[in-house]
Amino acid sequence: MxxxxxxxxxxxxxxxxxxxxxTVVDADLAPSTKATLFESAYPQRFIQAGIAxxxxxxxAAGLASLGFIPWLSSFxxxxxxxxxxxxxxxxxxxxxxxKFGGAYSxxxxxxxxxxxxxxxxxxIMRAMPNMTVLSPADxxxxxxxxxxxxxxxxxxxLRLSRxxxxxxxxxxxDDGFAIGQPKVLRKASDxxxxxxxxxxxxxxxxxxxxxxxTGAQSIxxxxxxxxxxxxxxxxxxxxxxxxxPLDETAILEAxxxxxxxxxxxxxxxxxxxxxxxxxxxxxxxxSAQPGVHGSATADAMAPQVVRIGLNDEWTQCGPNxxxxxxxxxxxxxxxxxxxxxxxxx
Amino acid sequence: MNTHNTTNKKSTTQSPSEPxxxxxxxxxxxxxxxxxxxxxxxSKAGHIGGPLSAMDMFVALYFRQLNxxxxxxxxxxxxxxxLSKGHNAIGLYxxxxxxxxxxxxxxxxxxxxxxxxxxHPDMLKTPGIDISSGSLGQGLSVGIGMALGAKKLGKSFHTxxxxxxxxxxxxxxxxxxxxxxxxxxxxxxxxxxxxxLELYGWEAGPNDRFDRGEPxxxxxxxxxxxxxxxxxxxxxxxxxxxILGGFDKAMANRGSGKPSIILAKTTKGAGVSFTSGTYKxxxxxxxxxxxxxxxxELKQGEEDKSAISTREGEQS
Numbered sequence: 001m002x003x004x005x006x007x008x009x010x011x012x013x014x015x016x017x018x019x020x021x022x023t024v025v026d027a028d029l030a031p032s033t034k035a036t037l038f039e040s041a042y043p044q045r046f047i048q049a050g051i052a053x054x055x056x057x058x059x060a061a062g063l064a065s066l067g068f069i070p071w072l073s074s075f076x077x078x079x080x081x082x083x084x085x086x087x088x089x090x091x092x093x094x095x096x097x098x099k100f101g102g103a104y105s106x107x108x109x110x111x112x113x114x115x116x117x118x119x120x121x122x123x124i125m126r127a128m129p130n131m132t133v134l135s136p137a138d139x140x141x142x143x144x145x146x147x148x149x150x151x152x153x154x155x156x157x158l159r160l161s162r163x164x165x166x167x168x169x170x171x172x173x174d175d176g177f178a179i180g181q182p183k184v185l186r187k188a189s190d191x192x193x194x195x196x197x198x199x200x201x202x203x204x205x206x207x208x209x210x211x212x213x214t215g216a217q218s219i220x221x222x223x224x225x226x227x228x229x230x231x232x233x234x235x236x237x238x239x240x241x242x243x244x245p246l247d248e249t250a251i252l253e254a255x256x257x258x259x260x261x262x263x264x265x266x267x268x269x270x271x272x273x274x275x276x277x278x279x280x281x282x283x284x285x286x287s288a289q290p291g292v293h294g295s296a297t298a299d300a301m302a303p304q305v306v307r308i309g310l311n312d313e314w315t316q317c318g319p320n321x322x323x324x325x326x327x328x329x330x331x332x333x334x335x336x337x338x339x340x341x342x343x344x345x
Numbered sequence: 346m347n348t349h350n351t352t353n354k355k356s357t358t359q360s361p362s363e364p365x366x367x368x369x370x371x372x373x374x375x376x377x378x379x380x381x382x383x384x385x386x387x388s389k390a391g392h393i394g395g396p397l398s399a400m401d402m403f404v405a406l407y408f409r410q411l412n413x414x415x416x417x418x419x420x421x422x423x424x425x426x427x428l429s430k431g432h433n434a435i436g437l438y439x440x441x442x443x444x445x446x447x448x449x450x451x452x453x454x455x456x457x458x459x460x461x462x463x464x465h466p467d468m469l470k471t472p473g474i475d476i477s478s479g480s481l482g483q484g485l486s487v488g489i490g491m492a493l494g495a496k497k498l499g500k501s502f503h504t505x506x507x508x509x510x511x512x513x514x515x516x517x518x519x520x521x522x523x524x525x526x527x528x529x530x531x532x533x534x535x536x537x538x539x540x541x542l543e544l545y546g547w548e549a550g551p552n553d554r555f556d557r558g559e560p561x562x563x564x565x566x567x568x569x570x571x572x573x574x575x576x577x578x579x580x581x582x583x584x585x586x587x588i589l590g591g592f593d594k595a596m597a598n599r600g601s602g603k604p605s606i607i608l609a610k611t612t613k614g615a616g617v618s619f620t621s622g623t624y625k626x627x628x629x630x631x632x633x634x635x636x637x638x639x640x641x642e643l644k645q646g647e648e649d650k651s652a653i654s655t656r657e658g659e660q661s
Contacts, residue, residue, distance in 0.1 A: 055520035062490020089480040
C-alpha cells in the first residue's frame, strides 16, 4: 500500500521522463508532500519558492505562460486560503495551466491541528470558474488522476491525503479514472434480500440508502457500509474522485429512488460534497424524477440528504483514530448516524 | 460600439528597428495622456493619475525599449511587460493602440460590455497583454516566473514589471522582492512608479495626520533594495533622458546575477495642470471644459476635438 502523496510524487517522476515542461514549484514542504521524489529525479525542474505561497502561485503562473506545466507543492490549506486571490486572478481567470498538489487534505494531518486542517477547500475551489477539483481515494486512483491532470491544459486542484487509508476496491469499476464520473462502489440491490431490507414492508421501491463520499473517506465509508450490512441495512456506496466536473445525471441515476442519501466527507458540511449533492438533488428536473412521474407525491419522494462532516466548529490536534471518532467520521460513527436516522438503531 | 476599423491597424509608422528620438517620444506621451483623458471621459470611468504619472515610461518601453512586434503579440521570443498596477490599464491600452496592437478607435470601447479593453488588463481579451492584473501586488511574482522560465528555456528575452508605490503595501510584493535575487534573475527589471499618492489621499497642512502620507515615503528605498540584493537604479520617471538612461543601466546589468529595480520618481497626474500632483484625480471624469484645457496643454489637434464630440455624442 502507498499513500496518496507518495503516489503523487512517484507519478510526477514517471511523467517527467517524457515531458520536459513538467515542473514542480514547492513552498518548503517537499519532504512532506513527497515532491522530493521529483527533485531527486529532475533537480533542474524543481523550483524552491520558499515559505511564500502567494509568490509561488505567481511564479507558477509566469512559468505556465511560457509553456511549462507547473505542479505546486504545499499543503492544500495554504494554497486555497493563503493564496486564494492569486489562484483566482493568476490561474483561474487566466486559464493558466497550473496544477495544485493540495497535500494533507481533510482532517488528518499528522497532529498539526486546526491550523493545518484543510476542511474548506472543496467549498472554495469548486466555486472557482475553470477549476477542476479532484479527490481520489487511494494511491492507484491518485496516479490516474495525476496522469489525467498533467495532460489537461487547464487548472487542476488535487486533494491528497497525508496517510495511507488503504486501497479502494474497484467494485467492478475498471475504468481507471474517468473525469466527471462517480464510482458506484457497491449497489444495495446487488446485496439486498427481502429479509434484510428494512423497507420490505413498503409497497414502493423507495427505501434504499445511499452513502456518498470522496477522498480517503470513501474507504472508511465502505467499512461503514459493512457495519450497516451486519446490522441488516444494505446500502449503495458512491465515491466521487472528480468533484468538479461531475456528471449530475450519473449521480441522480446512482441515487435512484433512495429515501436517504448520506454524504460523508473530511470537510465542512458547508459547501463540500454534502452541499454539492444537495444542489444536484434539489435541482433534479421534475420530468426526470424517478418513480411516480407527475404524481402529487413526487416531492415527498425526493431523498433526504444528510450531511456528515465537520460541523460549524474548529477542531483540534490528535491521532487519526481520535479525530475521526471525535468528529463523527469513523466507520462506526457514520454507521451509527445512519442507523439513528433511518430508525434501526 | 464594438466594431473595429481594421484599416486603422497600423496607427503609427514606427517599427521596432527604427530609433525614436526624444521629441517624438514626448509627442507620443502627450498623445497618450490625451487618449487617457478623453477615453476615461467618454467611458465615464477609469483612472487618470497613475496612467499619467507612468505614461512617459509606458512610451519609453513600447517605443524604445521592448523587443516586441505588434503584428505577432504572442511571439515566444518577445520581451515581457507586466503592469502589476492593473488599474492603470487605460494608460497601457493607449500606448498599445499607438504602437499598433489594435486600432486607436477601439479605445472608445474601453470598459464597455463585451469590449476587449476591460477595466483591468485581461490577457485573454487584449493583444499585447502578457498577464492579467488588477488585484494588486501580484505582478512581480509572475515576472519572476517568466524570467526564471526564460533562463531554464535558454531564451534571451527580458521581463519588465511595473508596480505602483501604493501597491508595495501588499505583502506579496515583498515575498517577490525577497525571492528574485535568490534566483539570480538579471533578466528581470522591476519599475516602481513613485508618484507618492494613492486613492486615499491627504491634504498637507494643519489637518495632516500621522497615518497619512506617501505610501513608501518613510522608507529608504535604495538601501532597502541594496540590502535585498537588487541592482538599484534611480530615475526621474517623467524625463525621457533619465528614463532611457535607467533602462540602459538595467540592460547593462544583465550578466551580473542581480535583478534590477528602477525607482522612478514621478508626479501623479503628470502632464495636465489640473490633474498633476493631486490624489483627487486618482480616478475621475473630466468635464468638457476640463477636457478642452487638457487638450490644449497636451497640444492635441483638431482631429482630436472631433473625437471628443463624437464620444460625447455617443454617451448622451
